[in-house]
Structures are given as C-alpha cells and as structure tokens.
Amino acid sequence: MERQAIQETKKMVDRCNKCGLCTTSCPVYQQVLIEAANPRGRIQLVKYFLEGKIPLSKRFKEIILTCLLCETCVVNCPSGVRHDQVFNDLRAELVKQYGLDWKKRFVFNLLTNEKLLRSSMVFARLGRSRLIETLTKGMRIGNIPAGKLPRVNPRPFRDRFNGVIRPDGEPKGRVFYFTGCFTNYFGADVGQAVVNVLKQLRVEIEIPAAQDCCGIAAILSGEGDLPLENVSRNIAVLSRARVDAVLVDCATCGAAFRKEYIALLKRKGMETAQAEILKGKTFDVMEYVAERLGELPLPKDYKGGKIRVTYHDPCHLVRAQGVSDAPRKILKALPQVEYVEMEEANTCCGGGGSFQFDYPEISKGVTEKKIACIRETGARVVATGCPGCRVTIGGNMNDHDRIDVLHPMQLLDMALSGKMGKW
Ligand code: SF4
Ligand code: SF4
Known part of the structure; x- marks a missing residue:
C-alpha cells in the first residue's frame, strides 16, 4: 500500500x-x-x-x-x-x-476488452443450443442451476440503434443511456423497456455502440490496473457528453460512476476532477423517471385485476447510492399493481458478484432468507434494479414459486403499453 x-x-x-x-x-x-x-x-x-x-x-x-x-x-x-x-x-x-485466480483474471480480461467480449458472446449464444443444454442438465454454477442462468441476447442490445433515438416532436431533454454489459448482452428486455419509457417522456436518448464495461467487478476484486483504461475512457466520454444526465439501469454501474471510480483514482494517487463531474451527472434511470412520473400517460380509469409486486433493494443502489424511494414511487404509481413491502427489503440477496460462486454455502443461507421474505408477501413479481440480484434471486427460486423477477422499468413499460392486464 x-x-x-x-x-x-x-x-x-x-x-x-x-x-x-x-x-x-x-x-x-x-x-x-x-x-x-x-x-x-x-x-x-x-x-x-x-x-x-x-x-x-x-x-x-x-x-x-x-x-x-x-x-x-x-x-x-x-x-x-x-x-x-x-x-x-x-x-x-x-x-x-x-495475484488473482486465473478464472477471475480470464473474466476480467474479457470484460475489459469490448471486442473480445463481443466475440465471446457469439460462442455463448451457440452454447445455449439444445445439445449443450441437455449436456449441462443438472449442473450448477455456485447455487444456480446452469439452465437458470440468463440467456444471451440474440444480438447485442445496442446494435438495435444508430446511436441516437429521437422522440416525436421537440425533445424535452437529452440523456446518455449507459447500458452496461448486462443489458447489452443479456437483458435486452430491460433495455427496451428503458428506451420505451424515455421515449414516452419525449427525451432524446444517446446510446453509442462504443461503451466500455464499467469495470467494477475487477475493481472490487482488488484488481485496479486491468480496468483502468475502461475507467479513464468512460470518465472522458461520459463527463464531457453534452447531456442532462447519464442514466444507468444497473445498480452496480451506477455505484461505479458515483463512488468506486473516485475511490480507485484516489487509491492510485490520480486526478479525480473529471470523475467528480461524471458522479454529478449520473442517475439511476428510476430516479430520472420517478421525478417525471406525472408526464407519463398511465391509465387513470383502470378497473381490472391487480398484480401483487414487492421490491428488493440492491446494496449498490440503496447503500452505495442512497436510492430507495424512486423505485417504490414508480411501482406504487402503477394502477395495475398492488405494492407490498417485504420484510428486510434492504438486506443483501447473497449474490455479491462472484461471492456466490466463491462461497456458495454462505451465499445460500443469505439468499434463502431473502427468498423467504419474498415468498411471505405472496407477490407474483419481485422487482429490483440490479441484474446481479435478479440472477441470484431468480436462479435460487424453486420452480413451483411462480414468482417473476423483473426490473421496475419493465413493469412501468407494461403498465404504459397496456400489456400488464394481459399478463
Ligand atoms: S459499529 Fe462499532 S464496532 Fe463496528 S466498526 Fe463501527 S465503531 Fe467499530
Ligand atoms: S458482509 Fe458484513 S462485513 Fe461485509 S460489507 Fe456486509 S455487513 Fe460489512
């Protein structure tokens, strides 16, 4: 040191x-x-x-x-x-x-090299073939059955767009949507929900194809050198972007921009002024939307049945960024939703990034407590703003639970498009 x-x-x-x-x-x-x-x-x-x-x-x-x-x-x-x-x-x-163990070094090398990451996803997509699924049946990654791991998007989410999405009419604002690796390669449904909602708010959305992984997995493992190029590029591009806000849909990317980048640069004795600018511009997409909820055309005379929803606070959102009201405000505003608070909503789900794979016995106990709290609410959906939590909770649910794990923006999008009633 x-x-x-x-x-x-x-x-x-x-x-x-x-x-x-x-x-x-x-x-x-x-x-x-x-x-x-x-x-x-x-x-x-x-x-x-x-x-x-x-x-x-x-x-x-x-x-x-x-x-x-x-x-x-x-x-x-x-x-x-x-x-x-x-x-x-x-x-x-x-x-x-x-040093780092070879598996982590391999993963961090992939994550910090966008070209390599992109080509590896082609193989990952092939890997979800029927043959491979049959061969991996019964296999577990940590506590999660291989078959419950998220599927790779048919094509990267960012490839759907030409960099900028313009709303009909005069834009009311301009934002940069940092999709992170998860939405880009696994969570296209979340990304599309974010875009649909922002379009309804008449916001111009910039989603350049070239975005670098935030690098937080490596940073929190103690490997600060490997992601340093990504960190510097993200800070340079995002802090200079002429937008009202840099929006993220991932609690962990948000924690990187608002907290971990500055901590890493300080640890390395490097300049933090640009990183402070990025911190000031970054918002979780739920914070941005919650402030503008009144501008969205939510149905006012909905008389149909309601779906019971509860919310889990990701550690990287509730404690690292102090965001807990915005997601609840959104969920409670949906006429088709009966919102129920779970016990210990802000307790960790036990995922902790790679923790669940490194220490599955400890992680299992923590996750089981979380799932018990979710079950007690009788909810049909548990919403949460962190892809890691969605993988951990969804991957550890029993098949008979019949509880979906979604991002709150997906529920908001469904409520706006009238799909919630048909669900
Ligand atoms: S809570 Fe008390 S024991 Fe724990 S770190 Fe703070 S001062 Fe120490
Ligand atoms: S696991 Fe325990 S020691 Fe580690 S951050 Fe959480 S409360 Fe603190």
Whole structure:
C-alpha cells in the first residue's frame, strides 16, 4: 500500500471503538458466527496488519474476501468507519501479494476488452443450443442451476440503434443511456423497456455502440490496473457528453460512476476532477423517471385485476447510492399493481458478484432468507434494479414459486403499453 493510503486506512480503522453495533446485521456473520468474520473483527485484523503485528496470511485473505461488500456495516457504524473503503484497500493489497485466480483474471480480461467480449458472446449464444443444454442438465454454477442462468441476447442490445433515438416532436431533454454489459448482452428486455419509457417522456436518448464495461467487478476484486483504461475512457466520454444526465439501469454501474471510480483514482494517487463531474451527472434511470412520473400517460380509469409486486433493494443502489424511494414511487404509481413491502427489503440477496460462486454455502443461507421474505408477501413479481440480484434471486427460486423477477422499468413499460392486464 502507498504510504498515504496506509495513513488514510489507519485513520479509518482507528475510528473503531469496538462497540459492536455493526456486527449483528452483517449477513455473513449471521451465517458463520465467527468474530473474525464480522465487520468489527475484520477491522481489528486490518488494524493489527497495519501495525505490523500480523502478516497478510492465507487465513487473513479468506476473512477479507468472505465479505459481500454490502455496506450494511457502514450504515450501522456510529463512528463513521468506512468498511468498504478499508476492505477494498486490503483487496488491492491481496492482489499484489497473491495475484488473482486465473478464472477471475480470464473474466476480467474479457470484460475489459469490448471486442473480445463481443466475440465471446457469439460462442455463448451457440452454447445455449439444445445439445449443450441437455449436456449441462443438472449442473450448477455456485447455487444456480446452469439452465437458470440468463440467456444471451440474440444480438447485442445496442446494435438495435444508430446511436441516437429521437422522440416525436421537440425533445424535452437529452440523456446518455449507459447500458452496461448486462443489458447489452443479456437483458435486452430491460433495455427496451428503458428506451420505451424515455421515449414516452419525449427525451432524446444517446446510446453509442462504443461503451466500455464499467469495470467494477475487477475493481472490487482488488484488481485496479486491468480496468483502468475502461475507467479513464468512460470518465472522458461520459463527463464531457453534452447531456442532462447519464442514466444507468444497473445498480452496480451506477455505484461505479458515483463512488468506486473516485475511490480507485484516489487509491492510485490520480486526478479525480473529471470523475467528480461524471458522479454529478449520473442517475439511476428510476430516479430520472420517478421525478417525471406525472408526464407519463398511465391509465387513470383502470378497473381490472391487480398484480401483487414487492421490491428488493440492491446494496449498490440503496447503500452505495442512497436510492430507495424512486423505485417504490414508480411501482406504487402503477394502477395495475398492488405494492407490498417485504420484510428486510434492504438486506443483501447473497449474490455479491462472484461471492456466490466463491462461497456458495454462505451465499445460500443469505439468499434463502431473502427468498423467504419474498415468498411471505405472496407477490407474483419481485422487482429490483440490479441484474446481479435478479440472477441470484431468480436462479435460487424453486420452480413451483411462480414468482417473476423483473426490473421496475419493465413493469412501468407494461403498465404504459397496456400489456400488464394481459399478463
Ligand atoms: S460489507 Fe456486509 S458482509 Fe461485509 S462485513 Fe460489512 S455487513 Fe458484513
Ligand atoms: S459499529 Fe463501527 S465503531 Fe462499532 S464496532 Fe463496528 S466498526 Fe467499530
């Protein structure tokens, strides 16, 4: 760690008075019940390491990595300890000492090379053939049956457009829609819903084909160098774009632009001024739409049946960006929806990016609690603004659950187009 970073991290861990208020709500601690694996224990271990009392041993590495980075501890700490900052600094240190495992390096190399990513999707598309599906029947990736993993879009979502989508008539605004890799390669239905709604708001939408992966998966794994080119390009292009807002449909891309880019650049002792501009321009698409809900032609005299919907708060939206009202405002405004709040809506789903594949036993317990809360509502749909959460929750549901997992923008689009009643 750089000398300045060590001083900063040391100051942060010294804030801990060991009160323990962060411990009981830690979803990992609730599963493993080991003091060293709760936020207080981890902070104390980092303190001892920085004081030179313990080495960065393999056991210490496991403890630091067995964390969902859900930030529940951050919001529960009265002393202002930023566990996320401390743990990310340590992850960067771990990569320096131990390197990254080859599978992660392979995936991050793909994600940070758009050409390579694009061509790999051609093979992934072929991989979903009937033959391969028969061969992989019964296989699981972490806790998720292979057959429940998302299907690759027939063609990349961004290829549907010529860069700019103009509304009929004079535009009321201009936005940049950063689709992220997930919508581009797996979630075309979400992307189309976003475009349909923004068009109804008479907004001009810029979706250039050339967008780089936000790189957050690598950043949060402690590998800050690999995504640095993507980060610099995204910051340069998006912060200079002449638009009212940069919109994202993915909680994690939003967290990258609003939080993690600045943290990474600071960690590397680099300039952050442009990244601050991008932070100021970035909004989750639900925030943007929730402020303009009154301009949308939602049916006023709907008399049909209602569909029960509940909402799960993604960690990267509720804690990393402080967004929780906007999705609820949208869902409650839909005349065809009966909105029901679930217990512990803002508790982590247990996905944590690759955490669910690295530590499936711990992840399983966390996800099962989340799914139990969803089931208790009797909802037919659970909505959430994070593709990772949708994969984790949807992939861990039982077949007899009959609960769909959707982005709130898909429900809004259906409500506007009259498809909800027919569903
Ligand atoms: S970030 Fe979440 S999982 Fe990690 S220590 Fe904090 S509460 Fe526990
Ligand atoms: S809540 Fe904050 S001060 Fe209290 S033990 Fe946890 S990290 Fe330390």
